[in-house]
Amino acid sequence: MSDKPKIEAPIGIFDSGLGGLTVVKAVRDRLASEDVIYYGDTAHVPYGSKSKETIVGFTNDAVRFFLDHGVKCIVIACNTATALALPEITAPVPMLGVIEAGARAALSASKNYKIGVIGTSATIASEAYPNVLRKMNPECAIYAHPCPLFVPLVEEGWLDREATKMVVKEYLTPLKMAGIDTLVLGCTHYPLLAGAIGDFLGPDVKLVDSASACAAELESILKNEGLLRNAGSGSETFFVTDGAAKFSETGSRFLGRSLQAIKFTPSR
Numbered sequence: 001m002s003d004k005p006k007i008e009a010p011i012g013i014f015d016s017g018l019g020g021l022t023v024v025k026a027v028r029d030r031l032a033s034e035d036v037i038y039y040g041d042t043a044h045v046p047y048g049s050k051s052k053e054t055i056v057g058f059t060n061d062a063v064r065f066f067l068d069h070g071v072k073c074i075v076i077a078c079n080t081a082t083a084l085a086l087p088e089i090t091a092p093v094p095m096l097g098v099i100e101a102g103a104r105a106a107l108s109a110s111k112n113y114k115i116g117v118i119g120t121s122a123t124i125a126s127e128a129y130p131n132v133l134r135k136m137n138p139e140c141a142i143y144a145h146p147c148p149l150f151v152p153l154v155e156e157g158w159l160d161r162e163a164t165k166m167v168v169k170e171y172l173t174p175l176k177m178a179g180i181d182t183l184v185l186g187c188t189h190y191p192l193l194a195g196a197i198g199d200f201l202g203p204d205v206k207l208v209d210s211a212s213a214c215a216a217e218l219e220s221i222l223k224n225e226g227l228l229r230n231a232g233s234g235s236e237t238f239f240v241t242d243g244a245a246k247f248s249e250t251g252s253r254f255l256g257r258s259l260q261a262i263k264f265t266p267s268r
Contacts, residue, residue, distance in 0.1 A: 005072030005093055007229050010035035010237075011218070012066035012074045014059070017045030018155060018247065019188030020077030021254035023098065024236065026215035027075070031222075033229045036236040039065055043242035043267045046151055047080040048120025048187075055122070059085035061268040065239070067091065072227050075218060079186050079210070080120050083128035094221050101217045102184050102210030103132040109206040110182040113140040116175040116205075119186030121146040129186055143178045147171045147190075154189040155250055160196060168196050175201075182206045192253065236260070241267040 011027065011034050013020055024038055039062050041047075047055050059081045066074050074095045076082045082097030089095070106115050117129040124146040133142055149167050158164050175183065183205055185191055191209045198207055222228040240247045244262050251259045 005070070005227060007072070007227055008035075009070050009072035009227075010037045012037050012039065012069070012071035013077050014039045014041075014062040014066070014074065014081070015077040015188060016040070016047040016058070016081065017042050018251055018254055019151070021251050022188045022191050022209070022211040023075060023077035023214055025255050026209075026211040027218060028234070028236065030215045030219055031229075032234055033232050034222075034234040036234060037066065037069055037071060038236065038238045039265075040238065040240045040247060041267065042240045042247055046120065047078060048122045048148060048151070050122065052084045055081055056085040056088050060089060063089055063091050063095075064268070065265070067093070073218065073222060073225075075214065077188055077211070077214070079128075079188065080122045080126075083123050083126040094225060096214065096217060096221060098188070098210040098214045099128050099186075100132055101213035102186065102208055103129060103136060105210065105213040106182050106184045106208045107133065107137050107140065109208055110140070112179070112181045113137065114178060114180045114182075115140055115142050116172075116178070116180040116183040117142060117144040117186050118147045118150075118171065118175075118183065118190065119144075120151070121148050123186055129184060141178075143175050143180055145171060145175060147187075150193055151187065151189045154192045154253075157250070157253060159192055164193070164196055165200070168193070168200050172197065172200055176205075180205060182208060184208045184210065186210065238262045239265045241265060
């Protein structure tokens, strides 16, 4: 790989499994000319219950994979990997995660600065969102709660089942009682449950999808680095470390269309 990435080089997007496809969708909607390489570590999903050391190791593997494929920028779409691994990793290309982008979007949306954050157990335990939010605005009140059952519900396609509504109520009642006016969906799976979450919390609570905010920040970084591609129609290639058939079937829910060019790559 050359010292300076070329404009024509692809963007690498990494997630522990399927959830990062919401970031792929946001990036493709905003940056249609860019080529995208997606790496889903489906052999090791979920990351939310694993140790920091393990998550850092898996994320380093993904970064090396992307550098071998000559990417010009790396997006860590996994909230857990952003919280625990991104601060520990360096690369010769720009890297960004979803947490700071989501935090900025939440502060912009909130009026009373009572902000809820939901995510995997590891993301919430890391306190990454509260730390970033308080650094940006020390006056905000943050109510964070892990929602570990949301990921399997999404991957099973249980987006509007009664069981899902019961789980949403169980997890989010404390946040509703706290009077939040903004909720950060701190896992890339969670936007698919936005309907059930929004129905429970009501129209006065703004749901913040960090994927869209991340895509906007990615565009700014590429512009600032002189790497933004403005012409042509971008391609997308998906690499997974296990279960390509299931990835294709379930992934269509995240993108809203069928997935093409899915390839298997063994985990390192």
